[in-house]
Amino acid sequence: LIVSKPERKMVKGSGFHMDLLLLVSMGGLSAIFGIPWLSAATVRSVSHANALTVMSKGPKPEIEKVLEQRVSGVVVALLVGLSILMEPILKMIPITALFGIFLYMGITSLSGIQLWDRMLLLLIPKKYHPNEPYATK
Incomplete structure (x- = not known):
């Protein structure tokens, strides 16, 4: 969805x-x-x-x-x-590097998800809310 x-x-x-x-x-x-x-x-x-x-x-x-x-x-x-x-090759990649890649992918995919946008609206003054139906009610 x-x-x-x-x-x-x-x-x-x-x-x-x-x-x-x-x-x-x-x-x-x-x-x-x-x-x-x-x-x-x-x-x-x-x-x-x-x-x-x-x-x-x-x-x-x-x-x-x-x-x-x-x-x-x-x-x-x-x-x-x-x-x-490819387990022998993948074992050479540090776990912290993998965590960094997954963290980056997760954060970059948050933009445009309405739940995340609504949560951010809690931190923004009402006069700066976008002109979206879920933000103007």
């Missing part, structure tokens, strides 16, 4: 119901075979959507379009799966 919000002006359907059916069925199969369940990859999904977003030029950039495709998502998922085979 975060990725397919109306501000992104996406044309193709999000496939939300198909994704939900797939997640539920894979969770059930995982439980039957005793393997770990799937977990949400919110930061990765939002970062991926931001990378595919084309912004307009000018003083206040706005979203022009989103390059909607599923190839890069499948490639990222395959690379995450193949990371199990």
Whole structure:
């Protein structure tokens, strides 16, 4: 729901119901075979959507379009799966560097999430609130 919000002006359907059916069925199969369940990859999904977003030029950039495709998502998922085979190489990366990368990805993906925007409004005087329906009531 975060990725397919109306501000992104996406044309193709999000496939939300198909994704939900797939997640539920894979969770059930995982439980039957005793393997770990799937977990949400919110930061990765939002970062991926931001990378595919084309912004307009000018003083206040706005979203022009989103390059909607599923190839890069499948490639990222395959690379995450193949990371199990790259364990000897990945062990050489310091944990603090990985934490830094994940922290950066998390913080940069916060912009544009309405819950975060609303929390920031608690710290801003009312006269500086944006002209958004959730901020003007």
